[in-house]
Amino acid sequence: MPGALRGPDRLAFLLALVPYLQDHDTVSVTDVAAHFDVTPERVRDAVTLIAVSGVPGATNQYQHGDLFDIQWDEFELNDRIVLTHLVGIDDAPRFSAREAAALIAGLQYLSALPENADRAAIASLMAKLTRGASAPPTQLLAEKSGSADALALIATAVQADVQVEFDYLNGAGEHEHRFVDPLRVESVDRDWYLRGWCHLRSAVRTFRLDRLVDLRVTDRPRTGQPVSALPDRLFEPSAEDLTVVVELPESALPLLADYRPERVTDKVHTEKVDGDRCRVRLRLASFHGLKRLVTGLPGTVTVIAPGEARRVVADWAAAAAAQYETPAAPTERA
Template sequence: MTEASKSSRAPDKLAFLLSLVPYLMDHERIGVAAVAAHFGVSATRVREAVNLIAVSGVPGETRQYQHGDLFDIQWDEFEDNDVIVLTHLVAIDDAPRFSAREAAALIAGLQYLSSLPENADQGAIASLMAKLTRGASATPSQLAVAKSESTDAITVIRAAVGNNVQVEFDYVNSRGGQEHRRVDPLRIESVDRDWYLRGWCHLREAVRTFRLDRMSALTATDAPSGDHGAGLTLPDTLFESTAEDLSVVIELPEPGLALIADYAPEFPVTHVGGERVRTTLRVAHFHGLKRLVTRLAGLVTVIEPAEARDTVARWAEEGAAQYDAPALPPAEA
């Protein structure tokens, strides 16, 4: 860890110290483990904080940090029983306010949640946002998230996860074909406006990630989901590469790397002149790649293998060829 990132954690530790004091004040006797669980931190971090608080205070009239100018705890209880009993308070006794950015981060998160069907209680969300605004020491930063259209699929899948039942749907794969899938839903995730179901696919007999907007004829079944609890951990990244995946070398301007971060996170980048760089993508097949590359037209060029270049070229060619004829109104269906 660099020196800079080490010291940047000091404000977080300060926030913890300032929050811990009023909490301990409200709890006459409390175990270290209970405090750790409440704040979601390790017991070690709680003990460090208590050790620091217990020897801290104000300079006082003598400017010498005399005994009465310091916090105090029952040391025997702390050292023998891992229990915190605060016996003397100095200067602060209340929760600190939120900063403008802290309040803004939660408010924007609430705006995002409020666009989802299960958080339909707009009144409750509005009341929370008002409290955060009033509890901030300055006007919250102007971060805002627009309402997004929510789909019924979110509701169906969330209920299926909760009821532990399988779901069925037709799924368009990136080759363009449709397949009927039966899935034990494990988690429903979103990234910005895109929603994903992660679950055990009975067809593939493996954990798979599905885009909700590629599903049709989605239904929850009566069949219970299999028990995947203990043996199955979901990776943090949505898409995992496997040993069978194909490597594709692409070239793009360096600032464009952010746009493909989901696809090529761990591969080294080589500079090939100017702002242009090359990197390697791992893809299951070239049909997903052709869609990605044409979506990033003018930015990404596939270098090798030739088959990948060819797949991309044909996809773009077929798309472009439609326009060779002048635009006509479509025939009535």
């Protein structure tokens, strides 16, 4: 049985009741009582009090337009509550149509994350933003990444508390079969990463979603590795990492933050050379990771050592350039 409300509880109930009624065009007294866990009599008394409350207008007197109003026939005959006039609440600042649209787009993005698999609260908030904006917000749809299907499968595995299974294209370009306890999904710019306990390596590992091949949800239960087992940083150095020396302008050092976020400005690992250029030692999982670095900073980074790293990048660049070669015409070949 719902208990009697104390003074502070009565005030909190009244403050929560008006927005609730505003969100419901028509609602029965019994439904309101069940929602707030109070008696129907308490709801009727509160509605009666609200109907004679308001904000004094310019005359400092409570005129008809200065008070809340309800459909009294519905209330007295059918025990239903329908607000017909609001005061005070409508004067509160509102989001503009553009602000509401931006927030709704952000919520659409968040709803794709596995940890937000229960999207009821997000959908309710988007509906409130739409109703509460000063004008109808522009209809926007957040672009879904190519990893949307993988995100959905990982969310299913998290809810079922089971492992995921996939073939993974590692940094060396090799496929390996993995069983992983999914712990967290994170994004860096446009790339998504799965962080979890890898049963092949018996350690926490990070996987790019666009490198997962044939991702499946298994019936193998997770081993109970806690989320607290995850390192603070997304990318952690490993004893198997390879050391590479690259040369670039000193002003471009911050662009290497994704590769060595903790040491790009460390003088021990940075050596000044001619002019404003400097050499930096990086640690990568494989030399193939240099392809992404060179592509992202064309003409800025020069690979200095070791020789194998230079060969990998040179071969890759030559293969790319060969795709643009124009075959000679028949007469020219003759």
